[in-house]
Amino acid sequence: MSAYQKEYQWALNEPESFWAEQANNIDWFKTPETILANDEHGIERWFPDGVLNTSWLALDYHCEQGRGDSVALIYDSPVTEIKQQYTYCELRDKVAKIAGMLALQGVTKGDRVVIYMPMIPEAAMAMLACARLGAIHSVVFGGFAANELAVRLEDAEPKVVMTASCGIEVNKIIPYKPLVDKAIMDSRWKPESVLVLQRPQCEAELNNERDVDWSAAYNSALPHACVPVLATDPLYILYTSGTTGKPKGVVRDNGGHAVAMKYSMTSIYNIPQDGVFWAASDVGWVVGHSYIVYAPLIHGCTTVLFEGKPVRTPDPGAFWRVCEEHKVDVLFSAPTAFRAIKKEDPEGNYIKQFDLSRLQTIFMAGERLDPPTLEWVESKADKPVIDHWWQTETGWAIASNVTGIEMMPVKAGSATKPVPGYQVEILNELGESAVANQQGFVALKRPLPPSCLPTVWRNHDRFESGYLSQFPGYYVSGDGGYLDEDGYLFIMGRIDDVINVAGHRLSTGEMEEIVGGHPAIAECAVVGVHDELKGQMPLGLVVLKDGVKVDDVQLEGELVGKVRDEIGAVACFKHALVVERLPKTRSGKILRRTIRQIADGEQYTVPSTIDDPSSLDEIERVLKA
Ligand code: COA
Ligand code: AMP
Numbered sequence: 001m002s003a004y005q006k007e008y009q010w011a012l013n014e015p016e017s018f019w020a021e022q023a024n025n026i027d028w029f030k031t032p033e034t035i036l037a038n039d040e041h042g043i044e045r046w047f048p049d050g051v052l053n054t055s056w057l058a059l060d061y062h063c064e065q066g067r068g069d070s071v072a073l074i075y076d077s078p079v080t081e082i083k084q085q086y087t088y089c090e091l092r093d094k095v096a097k098i099a100g101m102l103a104l105q106g107v108t109k110g111d112r113v114v115i116y117m118p119m120i121p122e123a124a125m126a127m128l129a130c131a132r133l134g135a136i137h138s139v140v141f142g143g144f145a146a147n148e149l150a151v152r153l154e155d156a157e158p159k160v161v162m163t164a165s166c167g168i169e170v171n172k173i174i175p176y177k178p179l180v181d182k183a184i185m186d187s188r189w190k191p192e193s194v195l196v197l198q199r200p201q202c203e204a205e206l207n208n209e210r211d212v213d214w215s216a217a218y219n220s221a222l223p224h225a226c227v228p229v230l231a232t233d234p235l236y237i238l239y240t241s242g243t244t245g246k247p248k249g250v251v252r253d254n255g256g257h258a259v260a261m262k263y264s265m266t267s268i269y270n271i272p273q274d275g276v277f278w279a280a281s282d283v284g285w286v287v288g289h290s291y292i293v294y295a296p297l298i299h300g301c302t303t304v305l306f307e308g309k310p311v312r313t314p315d316p317g318a319f320w321r322v323c324e325e326h327k328v329d330v331l332f333s334a335p336t337a338f339r340a341i342k343k344e345d346p347e348g349n350y351i352k353q354f355d356l357s358r359l360q361t362i363f364m365a366g367e368r369l370d371p372p373t374l375e376w377v378e379s380k381a382d383k384p385v386i387d388h389w390w391q392t393e394t395g396w397a398i399a400s401n402v403t404g405i406e407m408m409p410v411k412a413g414s415a416t417k418p419v420p421g422y423q424v425e426i427l428n429e430l431g432e433s434a435v436a437n438q439q440g441f442v443a444l445k446r447p448l449p450p451s452c453l454p455t456v457w458r459n460h461d462r463f464e465s466g467y468l469s470q471f472p473g474y475y476v477s478g479d480g481g482y483l484d485e486d487g488y489l490f491i492m493g494r495i496d497d498v499i500n501v502a503g504h505r506l507s508t509g510e511m512e513e514i515v516g517g518h519p520a521i522a523e524c525a526v527v528g529v530h531d532e533l534k535g536q537m538p539l540g541l542v543v544l545k546d547g548v549k550v551d552d553v554q555l556e557g558e559l560v561g562k563v564r565d566e567i568g569a570v571a572c573f574k575h576a577l578v579v580e581r582l583p584k585t586r587s588g589k590i591l592r593r594t595i596r597q598i599a600d601g602e603q604y605t606v607p608s609t610i611d612d613p614s615s616l617d618e619i620e621r622v623l624k625a
Contacts, residue, residue: 003406004417007267011420011449018421019046019450022263023255026298027061028052029228032255036447041464043454044447045232046256053226054235054254055099055132058297059092060226068092070274072297074326075121077307078318079168080201086121091128091297096223098122098129103224104217105160105193109134112158112237114191115283116140116149116180118167119307122197122214123283124293126162131235131254134227138237138249141284142167142176143504143570148247149183152239155249155457157189162214164197165204170312177204184210231255237457238286240392241507242466243497245514249457250392252289256450257395260421261295264396268388268419269363270404271301271330276358278304278326280319280333285504286392287365291332295396304328310337317350320381324354331359334366334503335373339533342373348380359383361403365390366503367535368491371412389415389491391477392505393467395451398422398444398477399489414488421449426483431471436485439492443474497592499528499536501572508538508592511573514566515540515559520548525582525590526573529599538563539599540576541619552578577622583615599623 001009011018016035023032032050039045062068068089075084086094107113113130115137117123123139130137138156140149153161161184167174177196184190196204197214206213235254239247265271279291283305296303304326310319310333319341323331345351362377362385369387378385384407388400401408401416408416418424423445426434434440444452446468452475456463470476478498481491494500497509508526515524522545528536540559544550556576563573583591586609597604598619606613 004402004408007402007405007420008418012423015421015447015449019259023047023050023259025262026052026057026258029056032231039232039454041455041460045253045454046450047231047259050231050255051228052231052255052258053132053134053228054258054294054298055095055128056226057258058128058131058294059088059095062088062300063092067300070300071302073121073124074276074302074304075307076304076322076326077120078313079170079307084121091125093223095125095128095132096225097218097221098125099132099224100221101195101214101217102129102133102135102160104221105195105212107133107135107159109227109229110233111135111160112138112156114138114140114149114153114156114158114161116142116161116163116176117197117283118142118164118176119282119305120164120197120199121305122164124305127236127283127289127293128297132224132226134229134233136234136236138239139284139289140239141282141570142174143284143568145565145568146179146182146186147566148568149179150187151247153183153187153191154189155239155246156237158191159193161191161194162197163194165199166202168201168307170309173202175202175204181208229254232454236289238289238392240286241498241505241510243507243509245507245510247507248462248466249459250453251455251457252395252451253454256452257294258298260396260449260451261290261298264419265295265299265301266404267402268397268400268404269330270361271299273300274302275329276302276304276327277330278306278322278328278332280306280310280331280337281366281503285366286390286395287332290395302326309340311340311344315350316341316345317353320351320354320356323356323359327358329358329360330363331361332363332365335364335369336367336502336534338364338373338377342376343533351380356381356383361386363388365397367500368413368493374410374412384410386410387415389479389489393453394448399424399491411484411488414484414490417487417489424483424489425474426481427471427474431474434482437482439480439482441471441495442477442479442481442489442491443471444477445474448475499538501528501531501536501538501570502534504570506538506567506571510567511538511540511563511571514563515542515576518555518559518562520544520550520555522546523582524576525592525595527592527596527599529596534572538571538573540573541579541582541595541622542576543579543581579618579622581612581615581618583619584611585609586611595619
């Protein structure tokens with residue numbers, strides 16, 4: 001048996017012994033005696049009687065172990081030209097004071113705190129400060145518009161919002177405070193206070209009685225100790241796109257998460273405790289939660305927090321410069337970032353300028369790693385490149401080459417094999433197991449391993465109906481794919497209304513709700529079409545109400561503006577085309593998949609259930625034009 005098979009079989013056959021062993025690698029306040037039990041809904045919960053604090057594990061524990069002078073966090077910001085380092089003790093002290101500051105605002109265990117911040121160290125500190133108090137953070141990606149923030153405020157009902165005066169994109173400053181003010185105005189839920197960190201690039205006006213100046217509050221705060229929490233108490237809620245306009249609040253617990261984070265650092269990423277880990281992502285996404293903040297710090301690594309882009313800050317050498325300068329051992333980003341680099345530096349001339357001898361491995365996730373990008377990065381950087389598949393819902397990789405257990409041969413287009421602890425199966429519509437190479441629903445047999453969501457925030461029915469009820473005993477991932485004859489997993493894309501734009505997960509259903517809300521529109525379809533750089537881009541097809549006369553270009557501009565205002569620029573909704581009618585089945589279901597296939601120039605078969613086959617001719621004609 002190979003090392004991978006041995007570990008995989010252990011986790012499969014004796015999950016409790018396997019995870020009890022992994023749980024021994026973190027510093028509990030009270031070690032769990034029960035490893036796995038079901039909750040009142042029959043959902044598996046890990047380590048239910050264990051007591052711990054995630055901020056303790058990420059900071060204080062290392063200081064206590066005599067590692068307080070090691071560098072915990074490097075902030076590298078080409079957009080502000082600032083570079084800073086924090087040792088574990090420095091980071092702990094700052095986090096303890098921010099926790100004290102939150103406590104002065106009345107935040108206690110179980111309260112929610114929404115964090116709407118750019119990629120600055122205080123964003124990570126804010127998360128860790130919440131964890132210290134046992135409060136539940138919910139980070140909202142800075143690229144989301146006020147409406148998205150408002151929806152999350154209403155659902156999470158935070159006592160406090162933490163923000164900064166602005167974010168900095170390539171050559172532009174985005175004031176955050178007006179967005180926060182608008183979101184609070186539009187939301188039925190009003191937080192008690194808004195802590196605003198002033199950045200010199202654009203100071204915010206603190207004109208509301210709930211506004212609190214972060215620096216003043218910080219200076220008058222006292223450090224706060226770590227509050228013990230149960231393993232099953234929530235650490236955070238992270239909203240992610242589903243099929244409707246309302247995002248799903250994925251709940252992450254403390255104990256299972258900490259154990260899985262720790263295990264992943266050795267088994268998947270194979271990085272030593274004193275290694276430098278760089279996840280070039282954003283704290284607003286799950287990758288940022290897990291691999292900018294929690295896992296590297298729980299493991300005792302140095303983590304890099306980068307406020308910049310792979311290109312234009314200032315050039316396509318940015319990633320390689322950071323790797324050399326900070327002696328990065330493991331780099332993790334999205335394929336789209338490397339496609340952007342490849343576009344501007346096809347020969348890899350920038351790569352050659354930097355010493356990448358410390359860099360061991362490059363990991364990618366967020367979307368399928370397309371074989372041309374894999375080959376380009378492998379050959380230009382001359383490093384192993386590992387595709388791994390995961391989701392906000394799991395918090396860590398479901399399938400990967402587990403480089404710390406056994407480096408398996410790479411197959412282009414595959415995320416390799418299930419990580420020990422996960423049981424991946426391909427099911428057909430009847431819930432039967434597919435044979436090798438047959439595509440189907442990618443499902444995970446329960447119990448799910450530690451860190452996976454136990455519920456959707458305050459909507460357990462949505463968890464059951466969205467993930468568990470389709471195939472009893474399984475969690476349905478929402479992705480389609482297949483396992484080949486060697487057990488390698490190939491993820492072929494979403495089978496629902498979710499698309500991936502530049503590694504960002506977005507809902508076409510939500511875009512349809514916004515576009516459909518325009519007074520001129522009778523009905524619409526938004527599909528994700530292939531894009532060389534961003535993987536997918538949304539495309540809207542709209543049918544006008546009878547008798548409405550509008551200029552198509554003006555209408556497109558209005559729809560683009562509407563999606564930008566309500567979701568954010570990050571949605572990249574740039575095209576809306578007017579058509580006479582949408583292709584539908586006889587029961588009235590819009591044939592989105594067929595529209596996408598036509599837009600991508602793929603071969604397609606006319607569905608037998610189509611109501612009027614000639615409706616496809618018009619789509620072909622409009623899309624070609
Ligand atoms: N705050 C405010 N606005 C933001 C933002 C943020 N945090 N992030 C993105 N935006 C805006 C951008 O300014 C841009 O606005 P514009 O339409 O006015 O120009 C829009 O959202 C689209 O941004 P983006 O998708 O980032 O496109 P880009 O062309 O600026 O950059 C890439 C393209 C590929 C370089 C970039 O998308 C990238 O680095 N992607 C990697 C994503 C990633 O790390 N995902 C995490 C999974 S691991
Ligand atoms: P998110 O929850 O934002 O991390 O997005 C998760 C979704 O991104 C998955 O359900 C997949 O559709 C897609 N995804 C993430 N990683 C990969 C990968 N390595 N290969 C293919 N798709 C991926």
